Amino acid sequence: MAWKAIGIFDSGVGGLTVLREIIGAMPQEDTIYLGDTARVPYGTKSPETVIRFARQIGAFLVSRDIKLLVVACNTASAVSLEILQEELPIPVVGVIEPGAARAAAVTRSGRVGVIGTAGTIRSSAYTKAIKRINPDIEVITGECPMFVPLAEEGWVDNEVARLTAGIYLQGLKEKGVDTLVLGCTHYPLLKGIIGEVMGPGVTLVDSAAETAARVREILETRGELRPSQESGNHHFFVTDVPAGFIRIGNRFLGGDFGDVYQIRLDDEAPQGGDK
Numbered sequence: 038m039a040w041k042a043i044g045i046f047d048s049g050v051g052g053l054t055v056l057r058e059i060i061g062a063m064p065q066e067d068t069i070y071l072g073d074t075a076r077v078p079y080g081t082k083s084p085e086t087v088i089r090f091a092r093q094i095g096a097f098l099v100s101r102d103i104k105l106l107v108v109a110c111n112t113a114s115a116v117s118l119e120i121l122q123e124e125l126p127i128p129v130v131g132v133i134e135p136g137a138a139r140a141a142a143v144t145r146s147g148r149v150g151v152i153g154t155a156g157t158i159r160s161s162a163y164t165k166a167i168k169r170i171n172p173d174i175e176v177i178t179g180e181c182p183m184f185v186p187l188a189e190e191g192w193v194d195n196e197v198a199r200l201t202a203g204i205y206l207q208g209l210k211e212k213g214v215d216t217l218v219l220g221c222t223h224y225p226l227l228k229g230i231i232g233e234v235m236g237p238g239v240t241l242v243d244s245a246a247e248t249a250a251r252v253r254e255i256l257e258t259r260g261e262l263r264p265s266q267e268s269g270n271h272h273f274f275v276t277d278v279p280a281g282f283i284r285i286g287n288r289f290l291g292g293d294f295g296d297v298y299q300i301r302l303d304d305e306a307p308q309g310g311d312k
């Protein structure tokens with residue numbers, strides 16, 4: 038039996054935090070990652086634009102014959118997941134629902150905080166997902182756009198990061214949340230400082246780890262999980278030149294990249310694979 042790969046996409050390098058968890062949970066699986074580095078960030082863009090990008094990427098990855106698609110980008114999950122699930126012929130997993138389910142399960146006080154990009158927070162996707170599970174949970178949200186460049190710059194444990202986290206998270210702290218969802222691909226890199234600011238009484242929920250567990254469950258149920266003695270190969274596609282992706286991505290993946298190929302995804306361009 039020829040085993041197909043898991044497809045994963047993000048606006049850029051951030052989704053490598055999800056890929057890292059997927060490789061950790063299923064080292065036997067082949068993966069194909071697409072980072073839309075020419076058009077990042079998604080977090081500041083309109084839902085219409087992000088949906089258009091997500092459709093192009095979904096079509097590209099399905100054309101590579103993947104068995105399941107992971108929308109690693111929280112912003113893209115928030116606005117395009119249902120559309121991709123309807124339109125694509127394979128299971129499509131987003132990061133919002135797994136993170137929301139975990140938060141609903143761990144909160145004791147019934148007060149959950151969610152942080153993410155402007156696009157994710159404005160969509161209310163996390164709030165809706167948590168309330169679908171338990172309508173009594175109070176969800177308090179906050180946009181933390183500056184966390185994205187801080188994580189990319191590797192400024193995850195210095196005074197600038199500490200100050201930024203203090204300002205962004207003050208409101209959530211005052212509202213007494215006991216659980217905080219890291220609703221953006223980049224935020225797991227800032228977990229240390231976010232945890233420090235929120236204090237030991239607050240559980241941080243990492244959507245990336247929850248999503249990897251969900252992917253494993255789905256593949257197991259469908260009989261599509263590769264035998265565990267295999268070792269997976271990992272391929273990378275980006276829409277801008279690969280150099281920046283590799284440099285910054287090393288911080289996110291914490292490991293070696295194989296080949297990274299540059300492709301074009303504009304409406305008219307052929308979908309090639311130049312390195």
Ligand code: DGL
Binds near residue numbers: 047078079109222
């Ligand atoms: N990947 C995005 C997310 O998880 C963060 C970066 C961006 O704004 O594109 O929402």
